Amino acid sequence: MADISIAPQDDIRAKDTPLIRLKEIYKIYQMGDETVHATDGISLDIYRGEFVAIVGKSGSGKSTLMNIIGALDVPTKGNYYIDGHDTSSMTDNELADIRNRRIGFIFQQYNLLPKLSILENVELPLLYQGVKEPERKIRAMEELEKVGLKEKAKMRPIQLSGGQQQRVSIARALASRPSLILADEPTGALDSKTSREVLDIIKKLNDEGNTIVMITHDPTIAVRARRVVRIIDGKVDFDGSAEEYGKL
Numbered sequence: 001m002a003d004i005s006i007a008p009q010d011d012i013r014a015k016d017t018p019l020i021r022l023k024e025i026y027k028i029y030q031m032g033d034e035t036v037h038a039t040d041g042i043s044l045d046i047y048r049g050e051f052v053a054i055v056g057k058s059g060s061g062k063s064t065l066m067n068i069i070g071a072l073d074v075p076t077k078g079n080y081y082i083d084g085h086d087t088s089s090m091t092d093n094e095l096a097d098i099r100n101r102r103i104g105f106i107f108q109q110y111n112l113l114p115k116l117s118i119l120e121n122v123e124l125p126l127l128y129q130g131v132k133e134p135e136r137k138i139r140a141m142e143e144l145e146k147v148g149l150k151e152k153a154k155m156r157p158i159q160l161s162g163g164q165q166q167r168v169s170i171a172r173a174l175a176s177r178p179s180l181i182l183a184d185e186p187t188g189a190l191d192s193k194t195s196r197e198v199l200d201i202i203k204k205l206n207d208e209g210n211t212i213v214m215i216t217h218d219p220t221i222a223v224r225a226r227r228v229v230r231i232i233d234g235k236v237d238f239d240g241s242a243e244e245y246g247k248l
């Protein structure tokens with residue numbers, strides 16, 4: 001007869017290791033007499049295929065959290081697991097490897113190298129990974145095609161509009177085929193029409209199966225994600241669907 005019944009959904013979730021698991025993450029700064037809890041005990045699981053917006057006021061701890069998720073910084077206290085691996089036991093080299101291979105970064109100011117061509121900028125993460133020619137160029141070209149900028153490959157970043165430069169930085173983030181795309185205010189420097197275009201691309205990447213964590217202070221951008229996590233004073237204050245968030 002039937003054994004212990006578990007709802008299929010719960011069963012899958014229990015077995016599925018989260019891509020990102022934050023357990024009681026604290027980042028504490030001692031500023032003279034004052035102690036700043038930039039993150040104050042944040043716990044969060046993010047699964048493959050999710051599109052999560054992290055929102056909160058200026059100074060709430062969003063970038064601190066992003067730096068920890070991106071393995072750019074380590075927490076003062078708490079554990080961060082990526083794909084089940086505890087990052088606290090990793091060496092600097094192992095953390096660098098996570099950054100280079102598993103995470104694609106998109107920044108507000110694009111961070112493209114001005115002296116390199118568009119194609120060379122997109123090739124860069126592949127160069128770090130040791131991918132050789134001609135595969136490197138072919139793969140970078142494929143990523144440029146996905147963001148509709150193949151014909152700009154030979155140009156320099158300065159010859160492109162802000163929206164186009166951000167699309168190049170998206171192509172660069174995708175080039176290493178990362179497990180996670182991490183975007184800090186990706187539309188922060190763009191006008192509203194261009195913001196929508198860039199968000200459409202990010203949304204499409206999620207529809208194609210990419211896991212995305214996007215930081216924004218703009219609620220109208222956040223509702224375009226699937227899940228919204230709001231941070232207040234270094235703590236999670238809301239965690240739910242974008243639909244629920246939109247009704248707040």
Ligand SMILES: Nc1ncnc2c1ncn2[C@@H]1O[C@H](COP(=O)(O)OP(=O)(O)OP(=O)(O)O)[C@@H](O)[C@H]1O
Pocket residue numbers: 029031036037038056057058059060061062063064065217
């Ligand atoms: N290196 C540091 N030394 C001391 N305090 C810091 C440091 N980095 C961040 N903080 C403090 O931690 C808190 C959170 O900062 P954080 O940069 O994460 O905020 P944020 O949510 O990204 O803000 P914004 O929307 O303005 O980018 C702030 O009070 C900030 O002053």
Ligand SMILES: [Mg+2]
Pocket residue numbers: 062063064
């Ligand atoms: Mg910030």
